[in-house]
Amino acid sequence: MQIIKYPSRKNWDTLCRRPAMQHSSVETTVRKILDDIKLDGDKAIRHHTQLIDGSTPARWQVSAAEIEEAEKSISADLKKAIDVASENIRKFHAAQKQLSSIIEPMPGVKCWQKAIPIEKIGLYIPGGTAPLFSTVLMLAIPASIAGCGEVVMCTPPARNGTVHPAILYAAQRCGIKNIYKIGGAMAIGAMAYGTETVSRVYKIFGPGNQYVTAAKMLVNREGIAIDMPAGPSEVVVIADNTANPHFICWDLLSQAEHGPDSQVLLLSTKEEIIQKVLDVLPAHLDKLERKEFAKKSLEHSACILFENDAEMMDFCNTYAPEHLIIETEDFTTLGNKVINAGSVFLGHFSPESAGDYASGTNHTLPTSGYARVYSGVNLDSFMKKITFQWLSEDGFQRLAPTIEIMASQENLQAHKTAVSIRIEHLKKQ
Amino acid sequence: MQIIKYPSRKNWDTLCRRPAMQHSSVETTVRKILDDIKLDGDKAIRHHTQLIDGSTPARWQVSAAEIEEAEKSISADLKKAIDVASENIRKFHAAQKQLSSIIEPMPGVKCWQKAIPIEKIGLYIPGGTAPLFSTVLMLAIPASIAGCGEVVMCTPPARNGTVHPAILYAAQRCGIKNIYKIGGAMAIGAMAYGTETVSRVYKIFGPGNQYVTAAKMLVNREGIAIDMPAGPSEVVVIADNTANPHFICWDLLSQAEHGPDSQVLLLSTKEEIIQKVLDVLPAHLDKLERKEFAKKSLEHSACILFENDAEMMDFCNTYAPEHLIIETEDFTTLGNKVINAGSVFLGHFSPESAGDYASGTNHTLPTSGYARVYSGVNLDSFMKKITFQWLSEDGFQRLAPTIEIMASQENLQAHKTAVSIRIEHLKKQ
Numbered sequence: 001m002q003i004i005k006y007p008s009r010k011n012w013d014t015l016c017r018r019p020a021m022q023h024s025s026v027e028t029t030v031r032k033i034l035d036d037i038k039l040d041g042d043k044a045i046r047h048h049t050q051l052i053d054g055s056t057p058a059r060w061q062v063s064a065a066e067i068e069e070a071e072k073s074i075s076a077d078l079k080k081a082i083d084v085a086s087e088n089i090r091k092f093h094a095a096q097k098q099l100s101s102i103i104e105p106m107p108g109v110k111c112w113q114k115a116i117p118i119e120k121i122g123l124y125i126p127g128g129t130a131p132l133f134s135t136v137l138m139l140a141i142p143a144s145i146a147g148c149g150e151v152v153m154c155t156p157p158a159r160n161g162t163v164h165p166a167i168l169y170a171a172q173r174c175g176i177k178n179i180y181k182i183g184g185a186m187a188i189g190a191m192a193y194g195t196e197t198v199s200r201v202y203k204i205f206g207p208g209n210q211y212v213t214a215a216k217m218l219v220n221r222e223g224i225a226i227d228m229p230a231g232p233s234e235v236v237v238i239a240d241n242t243a244n245p246h247f248i249c250w251d252l253l254s255q256a257e258h259g260p261d262s263q264v265l266l267l268s269t270k271e272e273i274i275q276k277v278l279d280v281l282p283a284h285l286d287k288l289e290r291k292e293f294a295k296k297s298l299e300h301s302a303c304i305l306f307e308n309d310a311e312m313m314d315f316c317n318t319y320a321p322e323h324l325i326i327e328t329e330d331f332t333t334l335g336n337k338v339i340n341a342g343s344v345f346l347g348h349f350s351p352e353s354a355g356d357y358a359s360g361t362n363h364t365l366p367t368s369g370y371a372r373v374y375s376g377v378n379l380d381s382f383m384k385k386i387t388f389q390w391l392s393e394d395g396f397q398r399l400a401p402t403i404e405i406m407a408s409q410e411n412l413q414a415h416k417t418a419v420s421i422r423i424e425h426l427k428k429q
Numbered sequence: 430m431q432i433i434k435y436p437s438r439k440n441w442d443t444l445c446r447r448p449a450m451q452h453s454s455v456e457t458t459v460r461k462i463l464d465d466i467k468l469d470g471d472k473a474i475r476h477h478t479q480l481i482d483g484s485t486p487a488r489w490q491v492s493a494a495e496i497e498e499a500e501k502s503i504s505a506d507l508k509k510a511i512d513v514a515s516e517n518i519r520k521f522h523a524a525q526k527q528l529s530s531i532i533e534p535m536p537g538v539k540c541w542q543k544a545i546p547i548e549k550i551g552l553y554i555p556g557g558t559a560p561l562f563s564t565v566l567m568l569a570i571p572a573s574i575a576g577c578g579e580v581v582m583c584t585p586p587a588r589n590g591t592v593h594p595a596i597l598y599a600a601q602r603c604g605i606k607n608i609y610k611i612g613g614a615m616a617i618g619a620m621a622y623g624t625e626t627v628s629r630v631y632k633i634f635g636p637g638n639q640y641v642t643a644a645k646m647l648v649n650r651e652g653i654a655i656d657m658p659a660g661p662s663e664v665v666v667i668a669d670n671t672a673n674p675h676f677i678c679w680d681l682l683s684q685a686e687h688g689p690d691s692q693v694l695l696l697s698t699k700e701e702i703i704q705k706v707l708d709v710l711p712a713h714l715d716k717l718e719r720k721e722f723a724k725k726s727l728e729h730s731a732c733i734l735f736e737n738d739a740e741m742m743d744f745c746n747t748y749a750p751e752h753l754i755i756e757t758e759d760f761t762t763l764g765n766k767v768i769n770a771g772s773v774f775l776g777h778f779s780p781e782s783a784g785d786y787a788s789g790t791n792h793t794l795p796t797s798g799y800a801r802v803y804s805g806v807n808l809d810s811f812m813k814k815i816t817f818q819w820l821s822e823d824g825f826q827r828l829a830p831t832i833e834i835m836a837s838q839e840n841l842q843a844h845k846t847a848v849s850i851r852i853e854h855l856k857k858q
Contacts, residue, residue, distance in 0.1 A: 081830070085835060088828075092532050092540050105516070109789070113807065134835055221650070254843035254846070257844070331819075342816075343818070347819050352847070354820055359540055375815070378814060385804040386767065389773070399517075399787055415781075418679035422673075422676060422778060422780065425676075
């Protein structure tokens with residue numbers, strides 16, 4: 001990990017650049033898969049899964065017996081952990097419910113917003129080396145609080161045709177009935193277009209590899225909503241000399257272990273803490289099972305030294321990290337200066353892992369600088385708001401001249417006449 | 430306008446189809462413009478504007494003198510109308526501010542959401558035949574309530590290089606400082622990439638023709654957020670025999686006058702009201718200045734008769750209209766059954782024009798069935814929510830085993846160690 005000292009502002013753009021991803025060939029492959037699914041449904045899913053994975057389960061839908069089996073096979077400790085995390089996630093997301101009241105901007109003109117759940121949603125849960133059952137909780141719990149009627153889940157099976165039991169346990173705990181053993185771009189196509197087996201949904205959530213991401217972006221262009229554009233995971237740690245360099249090392253590594261394209265940055269105004277972290281990092285890195293991933297990730301990561309807090313926070317807001325851990329004495333002052341970030345972890349005992357799993361906040365967060373403009377997944381992600389209005393005859397008459405003048409100035413005659421004809425009618429009464 | 434009686438559910442998909450739009454050639458043209466702007470900034474804007482419009486203003490930025498002039502040139506009545514509408518829009522959107530509180534899912538684990546304005550936004554305001562100064566209000570007022578720091582506005586000038594004074598008056602009333610006379614895809618490119626003259630923004634709002642829409646979709650793929658995917662405008666009117674057929678006619682026409690690709694539907698369980706509307710429609714249509722637009726629009730519009738309210742509301746939710754006007758005696762019962770719509774107008778004196786201009790609700794709404802999943806523009810559209818968390822040593826220790834078990838089951842060793850190393854440290858104290 002390189003050290004960059006006092007970078008000038010004209011280099012910030014370069015420092016904020018994320019590791020490049022290659023898209024074009026992936027997009028062509030995925031486009032073909034999606035087009036085939038649109039035409040041939042289940043048959044195309046079977047064909048492409050066979051090509052890519054070498055096999056496809058005889059039956060995609062997970063049976064009640066499999067779920068029962070899964071529940072039996074996982075330890076009481078893990079069940080308890082899932083229960084604790086679920087309860088925290090439930091509490092935090094349930095508190096996001098908003099009561100909306102009727103506003104009367106002028107007498108007789110009543111307007112209100114009503115939040116209504118999205119009827120049909122789809123969740124994609126990756127399998128493979130990291131069976132992300134925590135993601136099931138992060139997506140299915142707010143969906144259930146929102147009241148989404150139909151929740152479809154797809155996840156790739158292992159070679160032997162099974163799904164990790166923790167994924168199935170988490171899903172059934174969240175009340176998901178329709179779970180399909182379909183992975184990759186095929187899963188996204190199935191949920192976007194619908195097939196004989198899988199119902200079509202209106203919005204698709206969940207992380208995935210570059211094929212899944214490309215498929216989500218492509219179906220998004222065709223009108224299927226997605227949770228957010230996804231890039232490699234990233235963390236910024238801000239530290240001062242009160243921070244523990246070992247804590248920082250593992251916070252950086254817990255992002256770097258995600259994959260070779262993850263990026264981690266350590267920002268500080270104190271050279272001392274940066275040096276301490278770099279001193280202890282190699283030994284910790286060496287203990288890591290996913291060492292090869294982390295090493296590659298650290299190659300395009302950096303420790304950056306700043307003149308002062310203002311400069312450092314400006315840079316951090318320009319970078320707009322997915323995760324931001326502030327391990328300083330005065331984390332409140334710095335925390336108040338955060339404008340762009342996905343999720344912020346304050347103090348020495350709030351590691352990113354807490355939010356990744358169990359504190360209650362969501363772990364589906366904007367990467368690649370999208371935090372400048374997008375929120376992470378939250379209760380709103382599963383609902384949309386409809387505005388309603390009702391005007392009394394009096395209220396209507398009060399507002400009518402305003403509408404008539406504006407409509408006529410915009411040269412929209414029918415917009416004006418829809419008002420005038422009602423005014424004439426009222427005059428005749 | 431055709432009448433369709435008791436359509437069977439298998440035909441609903443066809444009935445819900447919007448008039449097709451042609452994209453591909455527009456996309457190629459727009460892609461070239463955007464690529465040129467990315468490379469050559471202002472020079473490319475000048476070049477393409479000259480090609481398309483035959484001229485380009487010597488100076489793009491609207492001067493203080495021009496704004497002063499605009500304010501003088503518009504009537505007191507129009508100013509008053511803009512003031513009334515602005516105040517209603519302000520009240521309705523200000524009421525959408527939410528206070529978020531700190532949640533403590535378990536003792537010592539504190540989590541909260543903080544809504545923060547998007548720093549830099551861009552507004553596109555079409556000029557031409559309909560100078561949409563109302564759209565300035567609909568976008569700039571919530572942006573100002575949200576607290577967006579930098580608001581850039583682009584709008585195409587008339588042949589003589591001027592902007593409609595009502596647009597300038599509305600903009601200055603909303604506190605917009607940076608207004609540029611740039612139109613079409615060039616405006617979108619300028620705001621998305623930034624040029625020597627126009628600053629880059631993070632999110633672009635506003636309606637436009639197919640070139641503007643294509644440009645918004647293309648820059649969206651590159652990471653610039655947009656308000657929502659836009660299609661032609663549409664309205665569904667639901668009526669019973671208590672409705673006034675003349676009111677309905679003008680409500681339908683006020684949507685049909687938008688353009689030849691607008692779609693209007695009249696739904697009812699009473700054939701009588703449908704017949705009455707069709708009887709009086711031709712005479713009203715004949716009075717319309719934008720008759721040719723409206724006629725084309727009515728060709729792919731329909732009156733649909735249903736067996737009962739349940740069936741009708743089911744269809745309406747499947748169609749998911751941008752605007753829904755319910756002109757029936759019992760509009761409350763039907764209104765409560767709305768699941769998918771952009772904005773709903775209840776009763777006989779709540780025409781769509783009220784919400785288009787002045788009641789306070791926003792008129793930037795999801796078209797083409799996007800109401801199934803997207804909200805219209807509202808205060809949230811100008812903000813994003815960041816989650817924060819702080820764990821006390823106690824809280825951390827309470828949550829630690831849960832995190833450790835989950836991380837180790839997901840094979841994410843560093844995620845686990847970031848917790849374990851802190852626990853070890855606390856034990857040593």
